[in-house]
Amino acid sequence: MRAAALPVNYGRIGVRDNSGLEDMQDDIKTALTAFRNSIDNLDAAMIYLMAERFKLTQKVGEFKRDHDLPPADPAREQKQIARLRTLAQQSHLDPDFAERLLRFVIDEVIHNHQRIRKA
Amino acid sequence: MRAAALPVNYGRIGVRDNSGLEDMQDDIKTALTAFRNSIDNLDAAMIYLMAERFKLTQKVGEFKRDHDLPPADPAREQKQIARLRTLAQQSHLDPDFAERLLRFVIDEVIHNHQRIRKA
Numbered sequence: 001m002r003a004a005a006l007p008v009n010y011g012r013i014g015v016r017d018n019s020g021l022e023d024m025q026d027d028i029k030t031a032l033t034a035f036r037n038s039i040d041n042l043d044a045a046m047i048y049l050m051a052e053r054f055k056l057t058q059k060v061g062e063f064k065r066d067h068d069l070p071p072a073d074p075a076r077e078q079k080q081i082a083r084l085r086t087l088a089q090q091s092h093l094d095p096d097f098a099e100r101l102l103r104f105v106i107d108e109v110i111h112n113h114q115r116i117r118k119a
Numbered sequence: 120m121r122a123a124a125l126p127v128n129y130g131r132i133g134v135r136d137n138s139g140l141e142d143m144q145d146d147i148k149t150a151l152t153a154f155r156n157s158i159d160n161l162d163a164a165m166i167y168l169m170a171e172r173f174k175l176t177q178k179v180g181e182f183k184r185d186h187d188l189p190p191a192d193p194a195r196e197q198k199q200i201a202r203l204r205t206l207a208q209q210s211h212l213d214p215d216f217a218e219r220l221l222r223f224v225i226d227e228v229i230h231n232h233q234r235i236r237k238a
Binding site: 024028031035036039040042043044045046047048049050051057059060063067069076080083088091092093094100102104108 | 143150159162164168171173178179182186188195199202203210211212216217223224227
C-alpha cells in the first residue's frame, strides 16, 4: 500500500508538521505526522483556553486590587489542587503532573496580579 | 439588592469554591465566586485536554521506541513553539507564557518517552 501524501507547506498556521522526518520510511512518517496533527490541534485548544483563563484572572487581579485583596489565596489554591488531582485521576492523567501544571499557571497569575497592583 | 446565595458544599467535584472569602462583603464574595466558577470550568477542560494529549504522546513514545527514533526532536519543537507563539498573539495570550507552557509540557513528554524506552 502506498503511504498517503504528506503535506509539506510549513509557512502558515495550521499547516501540518513533518519536520525532522525527511529520512524516514513513508509509513513511519505518515503515522508520526498523524499523531502530530492531533497533538497540534489539542495544543491550539490549550492556547485558546489559556487565553480565556488569563482574561478572567486579569479581571480578578483588577478586582482584587480595587478591593485591596491579596494576590495569592492559599486556601483557594489547596481546593483547586485537590479538585484537579481528582479530575486527573478520573481522566487518567498523572495527578502529580496536573498539580505541577496548575502550580505553573497559578505562579504566572500571581506574578501578573502583583504587576497589576504596582501599575 | 440582596446578593445571590452562595454554594457552600465543598465535598464534591464541581462544587463551587468560596474558600478564604468568609469575612468579605456579600457582593465582593459573589463577584469573586463567579470568576472562580468560570476559572474552575476552564481548568477542568484543561485537565481533560491534557489527559488526551498525554494519551497521544504515550502512543508516540511507544511508536518511537519500536522504530528506534529519539525521544526529543528539536526541529519539531521549534515549529511547535513558533506556531503556538503566533496563536497566542492572535488570542491575546502572552507569547512568552505560551512558549514556557509548551516547554513545560514537552519536558514532561520527553521524560515519559525516556521512561518508555527504559521499560
